[in-house]
Amino acid sequence: MDIQPIRTDQDHENALAEIERLWGAEQGTADGDKLDVLLVLAEDYENKHYPIAPPDPVDAIQFRMDQMGLTRKDMEPYLGSRGRVSEVLNRKRGLSLDMIRRLHKGLAIPLESLVREVAGEQAA
Numbered sequence: 001m002d003i004q005p006i007r008t009d010q011d012h013e014n015a016l017a018e019i020e021r022l023w024g025a026e027q028g029t030a031d032g033d034k035l036d037v038l039l040v041l042a043e044d045y046e047n048k049h050y051p052i053a054p055p056d057p058v059d060a061i062q063f064r065m066d067q068m069g070l071t072r073k074d075m076e077p078y079l080g081s082r083g084r085v086s087e088v089l090n091r092k093r094g095l096s097l098d099m100i101r102r103l104h105k106g107l108a109i110p111l112e113s114l115v116r117e118v119a120g121e122q123a124a
Helices: 009-022 030-049 057-068 073-079 082-089 097-107 111-123
Strands: none
Touching: 009 030, 057 073, 057 082, 057 097, 057 111, 073 082, 073 097, 097 111
């Protein structure tokens, strides 16, 4: 098995071509092992060179609302009064820790998508 680190975009393209060639290889075989290693190396390279930032907290909330067919009124148990819901969704007010907890528990919005805003406010 001739595998080398992925250091450049060209190395990455070559690894992806090899991954495509090996796709579907049986686990536990030489090709299957090579595929597993190349997948880890390619994922690591992509995470370092092309990171995907978590969504904006309000975008994450609105996405979940769309998914679940929720209205602004439905958000009151998670965000507070009608006015508070409006302020949050219009980005005029940040999320409190209690709001984050309720959104995460009640709507299963990932904490990583909600906490970003609070961390930024504390740093300011």
